[in-house]
Amino acid sequence: MNTVAKKVVVRFAPSPTGYLHIGGARTAIFNWLYAKKTGGKFILRIEDTDAERSSKDSVQGILDGMRWLGLDWDEGPNFQSEFTADHLTAAGKLLASGHAYKCFCTQEVLEQKRTAARDAKATFVYDGLCRDLSPEETAAKEVAGLPYTIRLKVPRQPGAVVFEDAVYGVIEKKFQDIEDFVIVRSNGRPLYVLSNAVDDIRDGITHVIRGQDGLANTPKQILLYQALGAPLPVFAHMSLALDPQKAKISKRKHGEPVAIHFYREKGFLPWALINFLVLLGWSTPDNREIFSETELIAAFSFVGISRNNPVMDLRQDDPKFITDPKAVSINAHYLRTLPKEEIAGHVRTQLEKSGLWQADFAEGRADWFRETVDLIRGRFQLLTDFVTLGRAYFSDEFALDPKALEKYVLAHWELKTRLPELGQRVAALAPFTAGTLEQALREAAADFSLKLGILVNAVRVVVTGHPVGPEFLECLLCIGQEKTAQRLDKAQGLWN
Secondary structure (H helix, E strand, O other), X not given: OOEOOOXXXXXXXXXXXXXXXXXXXXXXHHHHHHHHHHOOEEEEEEOOOOXXXXXXXXXXXXXXXXXXXXXXXXXXXXXXXXXXXXXHHHHHHHHHOOOEEEEOOOHHHHHXXXXXXXXXXXXXXXXXXXXXXXHHHHHHHHHOOOOOEEEEOOOOOOOEEEEEEOOOEEEEEEHHHOOOOEEEOOOOOEOHHHHHHHHHHHHOOOEEEEEHHHHHHHHHHHHHHHHOOOOEOEEEEEOOOEXXXXXXXXXXXXXXXXXXXXXXXXXXXXXXXXXXXXXXXXXXXXXXXXXXXXXXXXXXXXXXXXXXXXXOOOOOOOOOOOOOHHHHHHHHHHHHHOOHHHHHHHHHHHHXXXXXXXXXXXXXXXXXXHHHHHHHHHHOOOOOHHHHOOHHHOOOOOOOOHHHHHHHHHOOOOHHHHHHHHHHHHHOOOOOOHHHHHHHHHHHHHHOOOOHHHHHHHHHHHHHOXXXXXXXXXXXXXXXXXXXXXXXXXXXXXXX
């Protein structure tokens, strides 16, 4: 069995029947990584021959998801439907060479045979009734206008299709267990198994990297390669991501939590999501979990792909559900460690989406914006946290944590007048520094006969909306003298 030995060419070939989902994204990532690792070519092919289920919006969703993840392709998108003539030409060659034949068996006849097989508790395999029709018999049926499919002739002698998968090792499928399968329907439309093989041959695909569910079709595709006289690619089948019930994750079954746009809207960083998805079914000998792009490309190999299907923790029954906690943890790592200039760009996008972005943040206060993002990101896990938990830093319209408000503010009635008084003292500070601010707080606590901790906790909640956060004085300095004073002055209204 000869295989291709030249520059690596891989492809990602999704069907445009919905958005880009986790399974598809994993496949795209593994192909992209292998192309980058080997200096090869990465082709994006849209398998849109199922016209009833394909749509322009679905295609756009796939392209948008790929671009957001940063998975750049070298060729495409190519649309499989544009090459139907190639697929039918290949079918004609297979007929002419005797590797395929026209089958005139009706659906009624086939269904009767399936029923008989079920009754006998046997697996139905087409018996090749039309396989040995003479040219005259075939011609007569065509003249009579009988519809037909085209089937590939599977060898009948003892033997098997044998190939070595780069992940699962040697795979063997006996000829007797493979029926003469249909490659062109009676309506003249080629089936996926033919179109896929013809496209891969035309594109010079050297490595077919796809999900383990494609393994069952591989023997048929190998038979097509051989019948068409084409060299075989290397096959590498990835384990499948499963849900907590150990069922295959399906976009139609689970909905949004398996869609790439779900993670984008929830505030994930593109590379953090790639990092997480790669770890679903792939690992290095040292079980490393965090990789830069350069490091991941260098480390990637088929050897690290597990044969065991990984389980993704999709906890939809959890009222605080976001997604797999490991994905959130990896995202939080990147939020904390990426250069502040890079994170600031992502935060700007979030603020623009939520209507919180101000032109001044990029002009007169550009340094302030960058330093503020750097200050508050330490406790955040998602980009959306900057809009929710960090809202008070970018807007005067923000909510106060209700439990913190009750515990640290409303439980101390005397603060109703003391917080506005403190606001007046803050407004009068000159200069407004960590030193003068700390002194003012200590003096106020003594003058008000309050413990410093009670006053500090109340100020943090009133000014930032939350009981925890970055270093207290840095928070106030970041929000600024005027806004801090104003928020303390308005605190009296909280008791109304």
